Amino acid sequence: MRVVYNQVGQPIGAQMRLAQTQAKPHVELYGNSFGGVADKYTLVMVDPDAPSPSHPTLRNILHWLVADIPGSTDPSQGQELIHYMGPAPPEGLHRYVLLLFKQEPGQLFNKVPEVPESRVAFSLADFVKKYNLGIPVAGYYFRARHGD
Template sequence: MAGYVDPLVVGRVIGDVVDLFVPTISMMVRFGLKHVNNGCDIKPSMAANPPSVQIAGRQADLYTLVMTDPDAPSPSDPTMREWLHWMVINMPGGTDPSRGQEAVPYMGPRPPVGIHRYVLVLFQQKSRLPGVAPPATRANFNTRSLAAQYDLGLPVATVYFNSQKEPAARRR
């Protein structure tokens, strides 16, 4: 009898980026018409612009959304783990990132070599954040440290996708 194994465990998102948690909020992520499921493949050209993100929850609740690459610059030697691609704070429940404050502008996937994981992590805030100082560099960001610094606790939702460099002739 086979048991259920969480794709976040299989993809090493739990461990490399976040600790084990129980999802409590529904989060839907799309790049154009492509729905993001854990471990799916998204071409960098499809993800050049920010994804459409819809979260459940009450409008009175506020959320922080973080997108990182734990495989930078290379999955076999992630010396820049995690590379910060996007951060939105004070996002009301039942809405999307456009209703929050973009603390770090979106940067699409640009994997130089290998297959990279891009992880979107959603935290429920205990109160409105007065602002989050953008890091001096996007390299070596730490999702757990952000959560600890702003008392965000464990994530309430997480999804990740894989992406790899496209051959020049195939880019759209």
């Protein structure tokens, strides 16, 4: 999985300026491990450091949720369940984590699943368990600082 903001790929863990991350990134799924179009994936983006890295009492703020992404394509081909929200850390240096899960064969989010009423305190573990997503097949994270 490759994540590209503003037409520039960044290495995993890179610190990026907030202005670079306000528009939805282009995410590329490539390689044999991402199968064919019959395989479906779910992409989740969260901030595990809210409101601050030293006191993450609101972990995980949900920034983006896309399901039914056909293998070897990109999230624009999937069903965007929660629209992208760019990072806006209230203080400190936050991590923003993108995780890609392979959906069970035949599993489709034909109807919007029960999306959280709030993006705050999203339980990634509960979501993964409820939709039987298992462990991520790919991941990426970057860091962004308040005021950058």
